[in-house]
Amino acid sequence: MEINGKKVVVIGGASGMGRASAELLAAKGASVAILDREGSDGKEVADGLDGSFYTVDVTDFEGTEQTLAAAVEALGGLHVVVTTAGGGIGERTLGKAGPHSLDTFRKTIDLNLVASFNISRLAASHMAKNEPEDEERGVIINTASIAAFEGQIGQVAYTAAKAGIAGMCLTMARDLGSLGIRALAIAPSLFATGLTKGIPDEFADALTKDAAFPKRLGRPEEYAKLVAAIVDNPMLNGQCLRLDAGQRFAPK
Template structure:
């Protein structure tokens, strides 16, 4: 899909990989709606890139539906969706204080997997009314993790959620193929976002020791480059693409 002139939403677009994706989409000629928390820098960023900002709580599913609808109404259409919002916690299935509590497990599943699916089903609905371009109406890019494939000790909830995002890609691509909508998940390794962006070289070194090359954390703009490549190439569909410098997580 040609990005120029398209309408895009970036969920989690006020920081990290989402911010880099929003900036890259805008630089490529798309009009971008940043959907992020009210307290984020989303409004200022949207003004800077010539887009719009819509506050959202992705775990309030009804509110999120309304927020997306408002953003699409302001954009006038929706062709591209990049979903990067999420997070995790570290708890073992059975720890010193007993079994993993269900409350925090469900919270991580809701924050990552359920909220992503909620956004996807609604994004696909908005895309389905587009006039096709080379038979294509829309592209959805989700964010998984290499923890989906080799999660570390204490990542049981996060790995389950990110594995679900990876697994949904093919099924949703098949579901949405008749509408001309593609779905791809990107599965990053450790990226310099949030708290990790402040790590020193000494702190980073052991975390990326098992990467083939380069032995460093990924950069948000490298995620954005892959997201734009996915959008540009119609043959990329129904899969989770690892973005990991050849890294395979060890057990801990």
């Protein structure tokens, strides 16, 4: 799908990989709306892209539906959605204090997996209304993690959520194929965003020592480049793409 002239929504676009994706797609001629939490830098980022900003709590599923609808109406359509909002907690299945909290497990699943599916299903409904371009109507890109495949000790909730995102790709692509809508996910390793942004070099080196090359944290713009490549190449569909410098997480 040609990026220029398309309507894009980036969830979590106020910072990190979401911001880099919004900036790159806008630079390539897309109209971009950023959805992110209240108190984020979303307004300033959107203003810099001549785009729009909407506050959203992705775990408020009805509110997300209303906010996405408003963003799509203002854009005049929707061709691409990128979801990067998420997070997790560190807790073992059975720890010294007892079994893993069921409440925190559910919250992690809601934040990462259910929210991503909710946005995907709603985005597909909007994309289905598009006039096709070379039989294509839209692209859905969710964010998984290599923890989906090699979850570390204490990541059981996060692993379950990200594995769900990875696992949805092929089935969702099959569900939406007749409409000309593609569905994929990106599984990054450790990137310089959030808590890892600005950490000392020696700590970053320790975290990435198992990578093949390059042995460093990923850069948000490298995630954005893959987003753009996915949108641009219609033969990419139904899969979760690792973006990890050949790294495999050790148990801890």
